[in-house]
Amino acid sequence: MGYAEKRGTYWRARYKLPDGRYGTVTDESGAGIRFRTKRAAEQAANDAEARVREANQRPSLGGPMLFGTYVDTWFARLDLAPSTMQNYRRHLEDHLLPAFGERNLADITDADIAVWEQRERAVGYAASSIRTWRGTLHLVLADAQEDGWIAANPAARRANRGKRAGRSRDRGPEKAITAALGVLLIAERAALMSGRDDEFVQVVWTGFSGSRWGEVIGLETQFVRPAAVRIEWQLYELDSGELVKCPPKDDSYRTLAVPGWLLSMLREHITRKAPKPCACHGFTYVFDGHRPPNTSARRVGPKLADVARLAGVSIGTASDFLHHPGRVAAGTQERITAAIAELGYTRAVEPATTAAHHRRSGFATWVFQPAATGRFPAKAPRPARPVPILSDPWPGVPVRGRGGMDRATACWLPIAPDLTPHGLRHSYKTMMVEMGIPAVLMDTQLGHMDGSIQGRYSHVTAEMTARLLEGLTARWQEALEARRRMHPRSPVRVLDRLLRGSGQDRLPEFSQEGQ
Template sequence: MGYAEKRGNYFRARYKIAPGRYGTVRDPSGATAKFRTKREAEKAANDEEAKVRAGTWRDPSAGQITFGAYASRWYAAQDLAASTMQNYRRHLEEHLLPEFEGRALSEILGPDVDAWARKERERGYSESSIKTWRGTLHLVLADAVEEGLIGTNPATKRRGRGKRAGRSRNRAPEKVVTDPLGVLLIAERAALLSGRDDEFVALVLMGFTGMRWGEIVGLETEYARLGSLRVEWQLYELDTGELHRCPPKDDSYRTIDTPTWLSKLVTDHLARTAPTPCGCHGRTYMFHGLSASNGDATRPGAKLVDVARRAKVSTGTVSNVLNGTVGVAEDTRARVEKAIADLGYVRGGAASQPAAHWRRTGFATWLFQPAATGWYPKKAPQPARPVPVLAEPWPGVPARGRGAHGRAEACWVPIASGLTPHGLRHSHRTLMEELGTPPVLADERMGHTDGSVQRRYTHVTADMRARLVEDLTRCWDAALDARLAMSPRSPVAALDELLQVRARRKGGVPKIVSQFSPTAGPQDKSGAAHLTADGP
């Protein structure tokens, strides 16, 4: 039984924890509880001893470990996917430790967590991000509760509490999607921006298969088969810049049926690029990056800038000539080629080799976003600006090099402002809804899992797969017809071949619609004209 111990003008309550070990009742601040009477002290001691016998007692001193010390120990004990570990580390280091690192676990209370969330909100972070970080905090403290370090989890959000603001407070922007024609037009623009067909093939593949970005980057040639693609791996980009080869998200291994036209697009791409194993993984991937870091400075002989000075053009123009980009004037091309011959310039070393893989930020910022919106993003000291293009050939070739905006004749109008590479995955799922694809097949294609009873008793059939392939082919043909009506040719070789084949099948070239928009106002429809005659 517990007992009361006289301590000057008050009593303290003592209770048995284990043989030969006694504890003292403490107040919420951790200090010794002082009781006015002996009876009160004995009752408090007996209550604590009853908790010991019931197994619900928690050592008050255990909660004195700081959040920073416990979080470090907790993180070291995790054995999760590299992407998950990276996210947990970022959440802890950037958002949780600055607020709670020096506090004892027992000192972190619910109001403290709510106050932290308000601070994050005032800093401009979105509700979804704050919810994610609070989830990590809840996970860490839940393990602390399980270890007996604290009694309750202060990060638990009680339902029915807080400001009654409806759903508007937590409402995020609606995800932007596009249709098959939008996918085609954005892919064409991305190829024009990069100066090669790889981006066209990759974006069409994303738009018509729903593959994730990491799955596209990590698509190995051995998994590209006639009539299907097999998703076995992805490349996940870590904060260190390393591309980690790992299983697809949530182990969503799957085989994706591809229409004949898409299989041919992939096959032609492989034949054209003849990919070789990368140096970082030793595996052969279907796509590689656009360019590697510039190594000209360490290579002997004439440099790119020397050629530009001799030909009296910009380095960007020299690169366009070397890359065979359409849109360089013939006299300029001849002058650059003469300078190259005179100086004996040779592209060699790391500078001439494409990067092994795309980088998510570079691809989304400098290829996908300008293709979807028609605008380059802000980059200090330059503000956001329209993509300057030369009007011919249609839909306009991006002007490059010094004075590009002065030489431009037009600029692109938006196709789908706010669309992201991941938005193509949403677009494909939405397209399947429009086509009436059975949910069981749509989930399989996207790599999703449905644990409902209906899903357990529903199965994918060969007829379902065949109908979806036919529907996707019909959507692609309609997109090609719409693109053909805009212009019968394309500067992108892969698309130009498709347009010519389509035109022959239709028995002639349709009448070309106007290539220019009469105004420079934004248009967010995939069927909108590509150019505005007002220029950038």
């Protein structure tokens, strides 16, 4: 848009040239015209800029090119990451083609797009989703303009034009976060939900590294270095269920500064698990799924740990009864037999193998959400319900099998309502803000890019990194001490050893290992 520039006793008209620079309105001899008023200069500048746009505008091919027909060719020539292609396909098929597929490109107007937005909003879609879909529409129409099918892009508009209010009316709810103690408590419950230590390590790693979900399940053992962790890949889950190995979001390759205690926890986890290369990608990953894959028979009903708990014996004793009954005393055999009959426990013919990788929905729904909120989500025909637990040992162990609610003695209270796995990433950023960590280091840890002048002239130093590691370690130690004051023991082995001290390797009777 042209503008008037004050030059002493007169005004001159300035307008934008095709190369981005600004020119001055001149007369036939090339001399700048001196305008007596600001209004006259602005009008001349706007007229000159309009002539520039008209001269550089590509002519429209016109013709009956349907939006749907053009989208077919447009999509076919894209060469993007599978995740991006999937998102574009979803936007087009679910929202754009139903509205504009049979419309001629040249007939689509900004008013049509505004009506479409209002209709999507009336259905109940979030404003952020509608903006994303409009962004895809803008991209398609911008390419159609480049190809000469339309003279202008009707999806382009200045921010907030035609809105009743500013950005605040479309602002979503505040993202739920938690503190270091919340991360620890949720991690403990997640391990109890899955019946193994792995989920404790995974949740703690996510909460104290700020890694994205795809980076967590895509973390390979080869990138767990002696003094840091390298983020090189992620696993992205497509709608088909396939997990695609691809670069991290926005190519955010980075080396994470990790506290020594967290790095030790990660390495001990790898040593204990001794993971093997997965069949789907051929690489060795730090974390795997906690359930059998969807294609295999699931182990349903009560588990051996439930039998052991009801009989008042260790899991090893219950296992000995099944495999080596001669090692078990007669009275103990009677208690285990009664527990098996009461629970309806049946032995699996073959031990179930866990899936190579977690699925986002399965982990969030059946492990993380119950741990964070204390409730199972609604799943037809069953409504949302509390997680039934046996209150001893503290903080309570989930009750499995038929009649679980009848056998439960308590249920969990919420730790962080509405928290999601991605909320741990927000929590990590918030912890760094509280510690006063410089923005450049926060961006480096999270894989963000600051394109401002401040970002270009700011650099990470050893002192910054040391302050971050000291702060994270202090918060972890405070969380451990707070958890120790609640109860000095834990049914999660890795946490129990932390609470008692690293030299304590003996497992308590209520260990969940092997469930």
